Amino acid sequence: MTQEPTSSPQPSASTPMRVGPHELSVVGVVAISRTAACTRYAKDADRAPRMGARVDLLRMSAWEVGSFDRVVALASAHGIDAAGAAERFTDVLGDFDERLRPLDWAERLLKTYIAFGLLIDFGMALSDSLTEPLRSGLIDELSQDPIGSYAVAELEAVIAVDPQLAARLGLWGRRVVGEEIGTFQRLLGQFPELLGSLAPEQLHTVLSQGAVSRMRGLGLRV
Secondary structure (H helix, E strand, O other), X not given: OOOOOOOOOOOOOOOXXXXXXXXXXXXXXXXXXXXXXXXXXXXXXXXXXXXXXXXXXXXXXXXXXXXHHHHXXXXXXXXXXXXXXXXXXOOOOOOOOOOOOOOOHHHHHHHHHHHHHHHHHHHHHHHOOOOOOHXXXXXXXXXXXXXXXXXXXXXXXXXXXXXXXXXXXHHHHHHHHHHHHHHHHHHHHHOHHHOOOOOHHHHHHHHHHHHHHHHHHOOOOO
């Protein structure tokens, strides 16, 4: 009598996973990115030129608190303390307003859109090497961040009113991209375990493509 082959157990949220420096650091970066987004959106709300924009950004800031809680719960199911893992990154991923100050609302919103869009790309690229279902859980959470669709609609409206603004915003956007990628390079230099099996060239390609896509999507020169 032929014995039926037994299937390998499928990974689940309750299946223990290997948790090493790479896993802890990636979860920490994703978690701190949620708190950084919450803070930034609230700061932008304080500078918004209209009440509607202020309320929208405050709602987005509140959404990020929920996002942080979801990341914590997801990580906890795999034995990872996300809040604790994020502690090391509080200074590294701090707001860089002091180094790159926007002149007006359009520059401020573009800075947030580019910088946090790239931070999302960064987190998703790092999360891609994790074990399922933590991998897909983190990527899905990051992909739902509301800044993209909101900022594009706002910026397209501003540029439509003043087409000459595009030239200035293009220059500004390129400065933001350079500053943000420099921040990631310093982060990786301090925490090399973040890369795991991901080659630095692969990560640079992901970030570059994300920057180009966002700039061109707004009709800005790269």
